[in-house]
Amino acid sequence: MKIKVLQIGAGSMGMRRIRDLTARGDVEVALLEMSADRRDRASNQFGIPCFDSMESALAWGAVAMSISTPPQSHAQFVEIALDRGLHFFCEAELFPYPHREVENATAAKSTVAAPSCTLLFVPLYKELSRIVREELGALHAYTFSLSIDIASWHPDEGTEYYARNRSTNGTREMVAFELIGLADLFSEPQDVTGIVRTGGELGPNYEDSWSLQMRLNNGGIGQLVVLGASPQVARKGIAVGTSGTIEFDLLTGDIHRSLPLLGIQDTRNYGQLSHLLESVYKEEIDAFIETIKGSRQWPYDFRKSNVICGALAAAEKSAITGKVEKVDPDFLPAELPDQYEDNHKRRNEHG
Known part of the structure; x- marks a missing residue:
């Protein structure tokens, strides 16, 4: 059936x-x-x-x-x-x-x-998961940068395209999107400091830059920068563990391992993302x-999804308060990135 x-x-x-x-x-x-x-x-x-x-x-x-x-x-x-x-x-x-x-x-x-x-099904992320689990050792820190040109997305559509709206703009969405893969690889964020700003030319009152500094549940440090008004597209990261370092480029599919304690020094390719995305x-x-x-x-699952979006909310609140904000899966993003009040638990409106 x-x-x-x-x-x-x-x-x-x-x-x-x-x-x-x-x-x-x-x-x-x-x-x-x-x-x-x-x-x-x-x-x-x-x-x-x-x-x-x-x-x-x-x-x-x-x-x-x-x-x-x-x-x-x-x-x-x-x-x-x-x-x-x-x-x-x-x-x-x-x-x-x-x-x-x-x-x-x-x-x-x-x-x-x-x-x-989606990222958990990308070949590069599957291999990164194995490397982090079996070779990298205890994580000290990772950093990841995404640079995109939101204005080039769906150029034939206007403001009816959700990624052109301030609440659901593509840069904001990609913060959560990238965190799904990063948290799965390295550990979920525990607390966050954030910077949210308008740095490009997408228009007034339209945030296009997010920077998150995170303390992770496993004791490591995570950094994520997402820029939505950049003419140059890039999606690259580096992680440092007790066995050495790994560098990875999501767009090209390259992983470079420099793990001297294991005698590993190489670069391997797991496929360009543009060639793999439909599969x-x-x-x-x-x-x-x-x-x-x-x-x-x-x-x-939805607990993990709430944690990821809670990290986005914590970063946006931190950008207002100037304080380190705890990641709370019950404290979800406000409608707009600057609509936060202290001690206010935001939930989605249903229906």
């Missing part, structure tokens, strides 16, 4: 999810999409049923959802999935659903909740289906 998956949204990521789900012989796909143009495109390209209302989409009888909508709209669909006992996959989060509610609901109904963790997306959504079938375990 095929697994019926309702795809929510048919933007660039939604179309990828439809492509990869329909390529499987054990899945049947339908689409919920408000845009008539996008429904027509998906119907013509993939021959799937398309709906313009949640009521009609749910009547189709899905047992799972794939949510590919802007971050601020995820909660309403997550709540429907939890209420109806549907498995669900959700694209990268900024305002994740409270993890305890997800854990309780999915445990009660034996369903899968799968927040996106990574396929592996990610395939893993969701295989988790539903019980043949594998999803590697990332």
